[in-house]
Amino acid sequence: MDGFRIPVGQWARAAVDWIKANLDGLLDVVTFVVRWLVDTLSDILVATPIPVVIVVAALLGWLVRSWQLGVGTLVTFVLIVGMDMWVSAMQTLALVLVATIVAVLIAVPLGIWSARNATVRAILKPVLDFMQTMPAFVYLIPAIVFFGIGVVPGLVATVIFALPPGVRLTELGIRSVDPETVEAGHAFGATPGQILRGIQLPLATPTIMAGVNQVIMLALSMAVIAGITGADGLGKDVVEAISTVNLAKGIEAGLGVVIIAVYLDRVTAALGNPGAYPSSLLGILARRRNAHRAERAEAAAAASAGPTAASAAALASASAGSADTE
């Protein structure tokens, strides 16, 4: 087998070189937009007074899930400040949020498309498998070639890595909507667009949100790896800690990632399934509003029942009064 060598790597490099040479303008635009988004968001997060960010995050936790999550957020975020990881944590948060938004914007339409079209599904499946199983570090190499050092290649690699569960769960969600319900839409003459917006998407929302949750988790794990490309944040701290074998710093940066991950996971999981958290602020408000409405409806019913009801009530109170005197 001497001399037998299939130069797959060479081909890939040739392809990357070709893209770099011919699509440079496009790459520059992407670089500019992504850098601007991440920088702006992280600047805002860092510039905002720390107590404000913490309180807002805690309130958000309470709003969608429970007061326990609010308190937990308060304590753990204070811990981040205490470990002197705040700025890094906010930079990571900004990177993850932007990556998630980009990934979701790509994943959900792709998922919808592949749910409705068998050909698209057949093509997309191996591509998604490839994206998910390829070691994440490998993405970083072409990303650096295309976008240089910094936050952009990290974000691009993160998006590619985090995309597949978003696509898969969107497709699953739409395909698992009760076919009879979709048939009902057809039977009453709904257009495909009306069926998508009015039936499929609303009913697939919990599954799609589970996909978004997965996207965020993967984005966070990848954002740490993105530290290698020089993106600022907790990832960079972890990489530094590894290269200097600094256990203390590594633990602190790692803990920061864990705290942010748990927070984002709990919040997005609750967003996908609002009914499951009755003790959330939103749930309490909705219940109060319903109770109020029911009360009003009852009052209206009593009013329309009119004098008979009123006299019956008067009679009841009168007899109660006489019972008292006896």
Add this chain to the structure above:
Amino acid sequence: MTTTAAIAVEHLYKVFGRNPKDAVRRLKAGQTRAEVSDAGTAAVIDAGFTVQPGEIFVIMGLSGSGKSTIIRMLNGLQEATAGTITVEGDPITGISAGRLREVRRDRISMVFQHFALLPHRTVAANVAYPLELRGVGKTERLARAEEILALVGLEGWGDKLPSELSGGMQQRVGIARALAADTEILLMDEAFSALDPLIRREMQEQLVELQRTLRKTIVFITHDLNEAMFLGDRIAVMRDGRIVQIGTPEDILTDPANDYVEQFVQDVDRARVLTAANVMERPRPVVTDAAGPRTALRQMRDAYTSAAYVVDRDRTLLGIVSDRDAVRLVRKGETSLRSVIAPAPQTVDENDVLMNLFVPAVESPVPLAVTDAAGRLVGVIPRVTLLAALGPGPTSTEEIPLPPQPVPTTVIDQVLAENADPTPGADSATDAEVVR
């Protein structure tokens, strides 16, 4: 018939599988369903029927007989492989998707087996859904939804979510949604099959009630023969993709086209399907009020009954006259029956099902009188006929010969006296024993 059929289906085929066109060609050439199975699964083979406006047309068959496929072709949810379907004169096979959507919006609505309500919308919003698709404004369509909910007995439930309702109520919402579409044609796909038997019965009765006022054209799919018989003006029985018989419930019950249908109808609850008109016999004894007591007595003697029905010249039932009264009149020498006509003890309408005839039949001393809507006597039902009608087999509704009349007691006494035992004491002793 001059009126356009609501739905007309001709030579309809549906084949699922690799080569549907080839399968249809071979089926047309006379091959069986099994022989073309290599080209595809034939779900519907050469179906043809027409549904008249305002009738309930039931398609009945076991699962896999192709009935659900047929109903889905009627509104284009499944595309026909071959054949034509016309709705109110317009073809719906081979038309564009946009045109098909218009037909579904404006002409045909559907009720589903598992309700197929939208779980994230309130009951009222579900009912208003067809109107929403048609672009009706929000306040108007919700007001209309409330009206229709009241029609199906669900007023005040509009704000609830479908999951908060019982199965029967959910299906009422499904029916309300189909009614909200305000189409002439309603397709009901096993609409009551997922409900408990008691609720199912209630829903069937409610549907019949609604239909009495709304007069929609309804195509109803079911695997339950009793349901088919109860609801259907006409029934198509399907087997293995083919329609084996189309007819009224009585046709199917009394004149099954083949062994399959006959086996099928064995289990049917005949008491709920057959009506008085199906089993009644020529009325006798009957006399007109102008006839005299002698005629009446003669009639009663011939029919072995103790009373006769009296009708006027239009055959309107006036009442009965008993043999005792007639005898008295003859003795008195009167020539008119009018003075002794008593009101008929029990009469039933010719459309009453047998189920409702038992109690009147028990309470009536004479064969039960059957009258039509105008009160005319159209037939009578002796108890024995009523019993015989419940038995299986097509012969059951034919006229039953009256049982032999018991020998008159005077004859018996005479015979006993003639063959009297030489020892009368012993004889009287046995008599006494019998009496005791």
